[in-house]
Every structure is written in structure tokens, then in C-alpha cells.
Amino acid sequence: MTGGQLDVQHFDAVVVGAGFAGIYMLQKLRESGYSIRVYESADNVGGTWYHNRYPGARCDIESIYYNYTFSEEILNEWTWSSRYAEQPEILDYINFVADKLDLRRDIQFNTRITTARFNETYDFWEIDTDAGYLITAKYFITAIGCLSASNIPNMKGLDSFKGEMYHTGKWPHEEVDFKGKRVGVIGTGSSGIQAIPFIAKEAGHLTVFQRTPQYSTPAQNHAYDPDFLRQIRRNYSEIKQLMCSSMHGVPSFPREELAIEVSPEVRNQRYEKAWQEGGLFTMLYQFGDLGFGEQANETAQEFIRAKIRQIVRDQKTADKLMPKYIYGTKRPIIDTDYFETYNRDNVTLVDIKAEPIEEITPTGLRTAEADYELDMIVFATGFDAMTGPFFKMDIRGRGGVSLKEKWAGGAQLKTYLGIATAGFPNMFMITGPQSPSVLSNMLVSIEQHVEWISDFLDYLRKNNQEVFEAAIPAEEAWSQQCREAAEMSLLPKSDSWYMGANIEGKPRGILPFIGGVGLYRQICDEVAAKGYEGFLTGQASRALHNKSY
Numbered sequence: 020m021t022g023g024q025l026d027v028q029h030f031d032a033v034v035v036g037a038g039f040a041g042i043y044m045l046q047k048l049r050e051s052g053y054s055i056r057v058y059e060s061a062d063n064v065g066g067t068w069y070h071n072r073y074p075g076a077r078c079d080i081e082s083i084y085y086n087y088t089f090s091e092e093i094l095n096e097w098t099w100s101s102r103y104a105e106q107p108e109i110l111d112y113i114n115f116v117a118d119k120l121d122l123r124r125d126i127q128f129n130t131r132i133t134t135a136r137f138n139e140t141y142d143f144w145e146i147d148t149d150a151g152y153l154i155t156a157k158y159f160i161t162a163i164g165c166l167s168a169s170n171i172p173n174m175k176g177l178d179s180f181k182g183e184m185y186h187t188g189k190w191p192h193e194e195v196d197f198k199g200k201r202v203g204v205i206g207t208g209s210s211g212i213q214a215i216p217f218i219a220k221e222a223g224h225l226t227v228f229q230r231t232p233q234y235s236t237p238a239q240n241h242a243y244d245p246d247f248l249r250q251i252r253r254n255y256s257e258i259k260q261l262m263c264s265s266m267h268g269v270p271s272f273p274r275e276e277l278a279i280e281v282s283p284e285v286r287n288q289r290y291e292k293a294w295q296e297g298g299l300f301t302m303l304y305q306f307g308d309l310g311f312g313e314q315a316n317e318t319a320q321e322f323i324r325a326k327i328r329q330i331v332r333d334q335k336t337a338d339k340l341m342p343k344y345i346y347g348t349k350r351p352i353i354d355t356d357y358f359e360t361y362n363r364d365n366v367t368l369v370d371i372k373a374e375p376i377e378e379i380t381p382t383g384l385r386t387a388e389a390d391y392e393l394d395m396i397v398f399a400t401g402f403d404a405m406t407g408p409f410f411k412m413d414i415r416g417r418g419g420v421s422l423k424e425k426w427a428g429g430a431q432l433k434t435y436l437g438i439a440t441a442g443f444p445n446m447f448m449i450t451g452p453q454s455p456s457v458l459s460n461m462l463v464s465i466e467q468h469v470e471w472i473s474d475f476l477d478y479l480r481k482n483n484q485e486v487f488e489a490a491i492p493a494e495e496a497w498s499q500q501c502r503e504a505a506e507m508s509l510l511p512k513s514d515s516w517y518m519g520a521n522i523e524g525k526p527r528g529i530l531p532f533i534g535g536v537g538l539y540r541q542i543c544d545e546v547a548a549k550g551y552e553g554f555l556t557g558q559a560s561r562a563l564h565n566k567s568y
């Protein structure tokens with residue numbers, strides 16, 4: 020406060036989050052001469068890769084594609100060590116970029132944005148932080164990640180546990196010591212499947228509490244050959260083009276051939292080749308009908324189930340590990356020695372569909388069948404995906420309506436292109452719900468959104484427009500298109516976080532746009548080419564900088 024007045028800082032844009040999305044947005048808007056400040060609750064850059072530091076955490080997109088492509092210099096200066104980079108290496112990379120572009124001076128760390136209200140009188144955002152001061156900004160841009168709201172299920176007795184308790188998505192910075200301990204891991208998604216082999220090697224005993232058995236295929240990780248990297252660098256512009264026009268943001272495409280039209284021998288050869296080759300989408304890309312035909316999909320399921328039976332020696336354990344849902348309707352998983360881990364003497368698998376967890380006790384966990392004594396519980400129970408991170412802030416648009424009111428409580432999710440939402444003027448969402456985001460290589464989707472947003476802001480500035488808002492009919496049409504696209508696929512047939520089905524009480528509905536990054540980019544480019552069709556734009560009610568408090 021100065022002279023009885025509240026000190027208010029004003030920026031052209033405030034960005035929430037200093038992960039891959041936030042720091043590129045900062046660089047891009049700074050280049051265009053906007054005043055911008057990024058707020059980050061952690062004490063450093065990294066976002067997802069800052070928090071998910073559990074043992075075994077790696078990326079499941081190949082490193083050479085999981086990096087920024089906007090700067091040739093950055094591409095040439097950074098060398099990835101292996102096909103699937105580990106979390107510390109990815110974090111080093113983000114730090115390298117932040118340092119190289121001198122981004123930290125415009126990032127305020129250790130500061131969480133708690134509320135953001137659109138001021139309809141002056142057409143700007145009023146933003147509060149947990150540090151207790153007010154900021155105003157013409158544009159409010161969320162770069163909060165799709166998987167940043169950790170989900171710890173509300174289990175009876177949770178607070179009574181006397182041992183150590185962790186969530187993979189909020190892993191501590193200090194080393195967690197598993198040595199000799201009785202560890203329980205709840206959850207077998209990508210995070211659990213990565214962490215379990217590591218924890219098993221150190222723990223006295225590891226008990227895995229599995230609700231849904233998973234299809235997982237070997238990552239086949241390996242160190243990169245320098246000649247291979249040189250070749251990639253030489254051809255990067257071509258590779259980038261392929262990534263941008265692809266389905267999932269990697270430079271490969273599903274084959275057109277149909278699984279149901281080839282012989283079982285050909286199918287098995289293909290699946291075996293995919294198994295040996297590794298890669299997140301390799302198995303799914305073997306045939307054009309695996310994502311749409313249940314009968315075709317069943318052939319890939321059978322192949323993976325047979326592999327699990329071959330790997331896991333104890334057949335009772337193998338039975339419990341048999342996945343039954345439609346392959347690819349939950350995020351595919353790649354692993355290193357996951358199923359092999361169940362051959363260890365110190366690992367037990369508990370099927371919690373057969374014996375549900377009844378409560379957490381002070382000394383462990385009780386299921387319908389038994390008491391498990393544990394020194395540590397690791398929750399690998401995932402996230403309130405895509406919409407959850409927004410609800411950690413109180414975001415209010417026109418008429419004081421909160422985003423939570425708009426999207427939660429059974430209401431249908433509505434956005435325009437996953438970038439903006441009606442009633443929330445001058446707010447952008449980088450890789451928001453109803454954009455391809457989580458179904459793609461995030462870096463490709465992030466760069467596309469950041470560049471598109473930056474172009475839109477330049478367009479507004481050039482045309483003397485200061486306010487934009489998604490028009491309701493455009494939003495209705497896009498949200499309908501997202502739902503219809505999902506209905507054509509097999510995705511709605513499973514209870515996945517893509518469908519919001521992992522969170523109790525969350526309205527069921529497809530969260531990302533499933534049409535692929537290539538088509539999505541084309542749609543966004545057409546919207547821009549038509550003068551940002553579907554957006555209402557106008558001049559601000561009053562000069563923003565004349566406002567005094």
C-alpha cells in the first residue's frame with residue numbers, strides 16, 4: 020500500500036505456470052514487445068517435470084521429438100542422451116532454455132495465483148496471489164498443464180496413516196529411501212508402471228494394489244548414437260513438418276491396412292515387430308482399424324495378453340495382470356521391466372477389484388480380505404485431468420460466473436478450440452480441454468497454441484482491438500464436434516481419465532479433441548485466416564492504464 024492506495028502492477032499479459040507452455044509464451048510475447056509476467060507456485064521452472072520426480076519418471080515420447088522446435092540454435096545446442104529421457108534430464112533441458120533466453124527475470128516464483136476476475140467495467144483481469152497482492156492484466160493466459168491436479172482418492176482413514184505417504188505427481192525433492200521398507204503402491208497407470216520396477220529393487224517388500232490391469236509394451240529405451248542425432252538435426256525441418264501434420268505429434272502415421280483383413284500370421288509378425296521396436300504408438304499404428312474396430316482391437320489385446328503370460332512366471336499373478344479393456348482407450352503405456360518385476364520374491368500383486376480397499380489404517384491398509392502392514396504408501400492414482408488444474412483457482416468471467424460453475428456439476432464442457440471459453444473474455448488456455456494436448460506430443464501442441472495465441476494478439480493490436488471473447492455459437496459447434504469425433508472412436512467405451520471417469524463426481528465426457536494435431540492445426544489456421552472467425556472482438560471500455568485504485 021502507498022498513501023492509502025493498493026499497489027497494483029499492470030501487465031499486458033499474465034501467464035500462470037512456468038512449464039514448457041508458460042516459458043515459451045513468455046518468450047514469444049516478450050519478442051513482440053508486450054509486458055508480461057509469469058507466476059509459478061514452485062521455486063523453479065519445469066511444471067510437470069518439476070513435480071513428477073518419482074523414481075523411474077521418464078517421458079514416453081521420444082526425446083528427439085519432445086523438445087522445442089522454434090529455435091534452431093536451441094535444437095542444435097542440446098543433445099539428448101537416450102531415446103526416452105529421464106525426468107532430471109528433461110528438467111535440465113527446461114532450465115537450459117530458461118537460462119539461454121534469460122526468462123527468469125519475468126517469472127515470479129513461489130507465488131500461486133488464487134483468483135482471477137474479469138472486470139467488465141474496464142475490460143481487464145484482476146488477479147490475486149497467495150502472496151497477497153493484486154495484479155491487473157489485459158490478457159490472462161493459463162499454462163497450467165493438463166495433468167497437474169493430483170488425485171488422492173478420498174479413502175477412509177487416510178489421515179490416520181502413521182508411515183510415509185507420497186503421490187507420484189507431487190514427489191518430494193529430498194531422496195525417498197525405500198530400503199528395507201514395506202511399500203504399498205496404489206495405481207498402475209503410466210506413473211505406477213514406471214515407478215514399480217524401481218521401488219521393487221530397493222524395498223524390503225512391495226505390494227502393488229491394482230484396480231485395472233493394463234496393457235503395457237516395452238519402451239526399448241537405449242542410448243542415442245551421435246550419428247543418428249546428427250542425421251536427425253540435418254532433417255529436422257522435414258521431421259517437424261511431419262510432426263505438425265500427424266495424428267499424435269510424432270513423425271509417424273498409422274498404416275492404412277486393416278487388421279481384420281490380414282492373416283493371423285501377418286498380424287502377429289507386425290505386433291511382434293512393434294513389441295521389439297518399442298514406442299508409445301507403435302503397436303496402435305500397425306493397422307488402420309485398431310482405434311475404431313473392436314474386433315480388430317481384440318487381436319492386439321490378445322497379443323499383449325499372451326506376452327504377459329509368457330513373462331510372468333506365477334500364473335495366478337499373470338491372471339490378475341490380464342487387461343480386458345479396449346487397447347488404446349486408456350493412454351498406452353510403455354515400460355522397462357514392468358511385468359518382469361512380478362517375478363521377484365519381494366513383490367505381491369493385490370487385485371483391489373476382487374478385494375476392495377476398505378480403509379487406510381495407522382499401520383497400513385485394509386482390504387475386504389486382509390490387513391497389509393506398510394511403512395510407506397505411494398499413491399500413483401493420477402490426476403483430475405484437464406479441467407482439474409483450472410478449478411484450483413477461482414476464475415470468474417462475466418457476471419461473476421466461475422469457470423467451475425460453467426464446467427462442473429454435470430454441465431457439459433464447452434470451449435472454443437480448447438483455447439478460449441465464452442463468458443471469459445481475454446482469457447487463453449494453452450492446451451486447454453477440447454484441444455488435442457494430452458493425446459499428442461505435448462510440445463507440438465504447446466508450440467502450436469503459443470504461436471497461434473501470439474498471432475491473435477498481434478492481430479488484435481494491429482486492428483486496434485483490445486477485447487476478444489469466444490462467441491457462444493462457435494463454442495457450441497466446437498464442443499459438439501469434439502463429442503461427435505469421440506463417439507466415432509472407441510474411447511468412450513472405457514473408464515479413463517480422457518473421459519473424466521477417474522474422478523468421483525466428475526461429469527463424464529471426452530476431455531481432449533481426438534481428431535489429431537494435423538487436422539486441429541488446419542482448423543485453427545482457417546479460423547485465423549478468416550479474421551479469427553468465431554471470436555467477438557472490440558475496443559476496451561476505457562483506457563486501462565488510467566484506472567487508479
Ligand code: NAP
Nearest residue numbers: 077078079172206207208209210211230231350399400401
Ligand atoms: P492414471 O493413468 O490415471 O493411473 C492412475 C492409476 O491409479 C490407475 O491404475 C487407476 O485405476 C488407479 N486409481 C485411481 N483411483 C484409484 C482409487 N480410488 N483406488 C485405487 N486405484 C485407483 O495416472 P498416471 O499413471 O499418473 O498417468 C496419468 C497420465 O500422465 C498418463 O496417462 C500420461 O498421459 C501421463 N504420464 C506420462 C508419463 C510418461 O511420459 N511416461 C509418465 C507418467 C504419467 P483405474 O485404471 O481403475 O482407474
